[in-house]
Amino acid sequence: MSNRMTNIVVPVLAVILGLIVGAIIMAISGYNPVVGYQALWEGILGDSYNIGESVRTITPYLLAGLAVAFAFRTGLFNIGVEGQLIVGWFAAVWIGVVFDLPMIVHLPLALLAAAIAGAIWAFVPGVLKAYLGVNEVVVTIMMNYVALHVTNALIKNMSDGSDSTERIHESASLKSSFFEQITDISRMHNGIFIALLAVFVIWFILQKTTLGYELKAVGFNRHASEYAGMNVKKNIVVSMVISGALAGLAGAMEGLGTFGYVAVKSGFTGIGFDGIAVSVLGANSPLGVVFGATLFGSLKYGAGNMPSAAGIPEELVSVIIAIIIFFVASGYIFKLLLEKFSKKKEVK
Template sequence: MSNRLKNILIPVIAVLLGIIVGTIIMVISGYDAVAGYTALWNGAFGQAYYTGEVVRQVTPYILAGLSVAFAFRTGLFNIGVEGQLIVGWLAAVWVGVALELPKIIHLPLAILAAALAGALWGFIPGLLKARFRVHEVIVTIMMNYIALHVTNYMIRTVLSERSDRTANIHGSATLRSPFLEGLTDYSRLHWGIIIAIISVFIMWFLLEKTSKGFELRSVGFNQHASQYAGMNVNANIIQSMVISGTFAGLAGAMEGLGTFGYAAIKGGFTGVGFDGIAVALLGANGPIGIVFAAILFGSLKVGALNMPLEAGVPNELVDIIIALIVFFVAASYMIRLLIERLSKKGVK
């Protein structure tokens, strides 16, 4: 069996094992698993509204997954996607509220502001990693909290005069569309999904078809060999974190300009950035895999809201299933070993 086929089978088997174990937990807890999964499906795809909400949820998941995966592919661990997303959200809303411009200028400018804010938040741990060899995991985790409290402060004191949220962005800066809302029975679906798909192509093209992508991947595989080959290792580390942060900032723009249309005081993290880690793992850090993983996670998150209403099953069970899927992906060595043994028996 080829390695490529094994890499495809591992996340598929992880999802199946997560669902199976989740079903067992559901049954042991005294719930009707069939009714629960039926309600989950209906809550994700039973109506046009729910499907629109799934696509809306999938959009930031794709971008957050790309952010995590890009850093992974270049040998770095960006655990700060959540913070980069939050500052991107604030920057996009700030531009959307403060300026009044034609839509053809205003919307791209707000999206660009989010991308730049996320890039800046990624630049700092990249610089510390490159110049002082400070581990990026520690720095990015800490910067999540800095982002959360700084943005809350800015919203409370600068953007809303001690209120708990900003004003709504101007219509010229919104990603929402009456056409898409009408098409999906007035869901919050917006044009951000197009930006997410374009970003998928950009990541694939950059890493697989450009010399810069080759450099970034080479530095990720072996810094010493890359330096011996004449590559600027420090510059590539910084560039990798900046690009990763850019994707995360765009994810924040999807929330600020699309789903909500404002920024508000946050009592905690949004969770999208951390879910992006799971999306990247399940998608094997590949652009296409991330799209499918985001669709799965988005469907589970939105569909779970219908489970208590239709089947009396607590939606926390979906979080258990997601956690189990991530666990089995993390334990991919055992799955790979099982596949190899089964393939050897098949050959005999």
């Protein structure tokens, strides 16, 4: 079987198997799997509202997954996407609230602020890693907490003690009346264009530029990169900064698109952490991330329909979704089985 074929067949098989096991669990627990999956299906694609909301959920996953994948290609594990997303969210909303500018300036400025905030948040662990050898995993995890509590304090400060900021000006909003119209007033917004553009840009950087050549080289083999005259330390910092900017943009999707404000959070959004899973599902490639984010985002949103429409408890829904994702993530097992299977055939 050719490589390309395996790359398509494996995830499809994995999803099917995940669905089967999920069905068995539903059946054992006394629920009708057909009804359950029907509810899931309708929750994702049942009507235009659900489609819109699914896309809305997928949007930040695209960027968060891209952020993790990009750093990973340079051999860095950016667990700080969550924190970078939170500061990006805040920065975007702050620009959106405080300034009143024409949209052509205001929206790009708010997006840029989010990207820069995320980039700065990733710059710190990047520099520590490159020049002092401090493990980026530890630093990024800790930076997540700093991000969470610092933004909470800033939000309260900004809104005179209230738990949420004012709404952003319309000139900084990603809202789309067109999308609202065709999706029965879902919260789907123009951010999806930005996310897809980011996928293209990152793909371009990785595949077509000398920067991508260097970053991947550093990720594959630090020693050879150094031998070749690349500045390994600089590349580590650059990779973290770009990854952080993507994470910050993911935050802007929530701040400028979905919500239009930022509220004090008692805990993490989870989008950043799910970004790790999205990236793994997509084999750390930009196009793969589209697949991963679509699967993750739609399951996550569509599952919300299962308790109400099929009477399946929320806890069980979480288990089923987790199992489907688990099977996809362990896709390499299928790859191995497939290879073994096809090898045996060839020998005979």
